Amino acid sequence: MLKVEEIDVYYGSIKALKGVSLNVNEGEIVTLIGANGAGKSTLLKTLSGLLKPKKGKIEYHNKSIAGKQAQTIVKAGISHVPEGRRVFANMTVEENLELGAYLRKDTKRIRVDFEKVFELFPRLFERKKQLSGTLSGGEQQMLAMGRALMAKPKLLLLDEPSMGLAPLLVKTIFNIIEEINRDGTTILLVEQNAHMALSIATRAYVIETGSVITSGTAEKLQASEEIRQAYLGGM
């Protein structure tokens, strides 16, 4: 579904990604794990068109999307839930969700998707008239995810959904991610909470200082001594 080959991404003159390659197959949950500053978020931003790669190929359903504008990529079916949630604080929950469907014209189907999102996140339904800036962190995360789902993506890019959330809430969020995946949305998940991420993922890539250092099935990485030492707290 998504194929990334040897991409280089720069911030000014600083090279943030060095020859990163990965691929995501339809129906999978693929996770990228790595420390702060490894380049995980940079990779997601490049995939969604917020950054442009200097070199390399990005193919989505065999069509190149490298360097395309964000709106073209959203239209093609890739939605990005940016790091730190970034809800539109002075808008209500409902208005935030409406903006998620901004590029869609099929009003009737949008209504159906509203119901779906509210089914997935009942909390959002309770608070649909509330300004989203007044929601709790967990609710904002749900809103950011719901908003991205309103674009009806085939591939959902999730950047650190567990950031700053209480452990119980992290669990809820991850259950919802699995549910979204079961409904047929492929997921590329960036996480620092490697333990949680590997527990729901099909496959994983480990990124360190801008390069992929290892990859494999989630079970294989969970079992690997090296990964346990570095990312799972060395148990």
Add this chain to the structure above:
Amino acid sequence: MLKKVNTFWFSIVLAFVFYGIIQLLISTAMLNPFYTNTLIFICINIILAVSLHLVIGITGQFSIGHAGFLALGAYISAIMTMKLGMPFSVALIAGGIVAALAGLVVGVPSLRLRGDYLAIATLGFAEIIRIIFLNIDYVGGAAGMQVTHATTWTTSFLCLILTIVVIANFTNSRHGRACISIRENEIAADAMGINTTYYKVAAFVIGSFFAGIAGGLYAHNFYIIQPVNFGFLKSFDILIFVVLGGLGSLSGAVVSAILLTIVSTFLQGLPETRMIIYSLVLVMVMLYRPQGLMGTREITDYFGKWGRVKGGNQYGG
């Protein structure tokens, strides 16, 4: 939905009743020219405030070069009527269009800048415009340009209503929602697939157009225009209307433009202390209402009828 439309027409009718009363007072000479002139000046200031409100309050782009567009509108319309002998209405529209084109030319490169950088770029643009007019003998250079008096209560009120209707409807539309999302969070707006550059430029161009219209009214109200009238202090005056009214509130911009114009007009009787009192008013408001007079609310919120002007209809359709 029907209710919404009705309220809209109700407001329009109300506005024209108000217009009629004032016009009657003017034609029966019950309102002396000083008050008439103040009313016209209030209209011009509201147009400026509302047009900048679209750029700063709605789209969140901190532009402080609005006097540049005002100057362009003023000079272009004055050239049209004085040098080319065109009718006033044509001159007004020409002023608006040239200002809008300038907005496009300035907006495309500079709206990629953010925050303080954009502010500096727009400030620089306004100064460039002023200095260009200062150095063109065709328009009188520093001595300024004589302009006939053509602005009446009717023309300025019509322009005012047009400005408010266009900008309020733009804000309420799907496009307005996109602009607000840019103000709220540009990265998220981008990630939603909103063409942020396009909307920033669009808001800027619409704002510049109405500033240009205001310039035409301004030029034909004062008998003379000089580059010195369009310095950066003028830009700040307009900025103050928007900030004082509450960033994001159209009615706030209107209310504060009315209030501050009245305050500064009546303080003209005390030339020594005028600026001190004016500044004190600003300091007091900012201390006690840092969110501005109206915050992000609209007057209609208090009546609970029109709903939230910045809202837009359901499901973005």
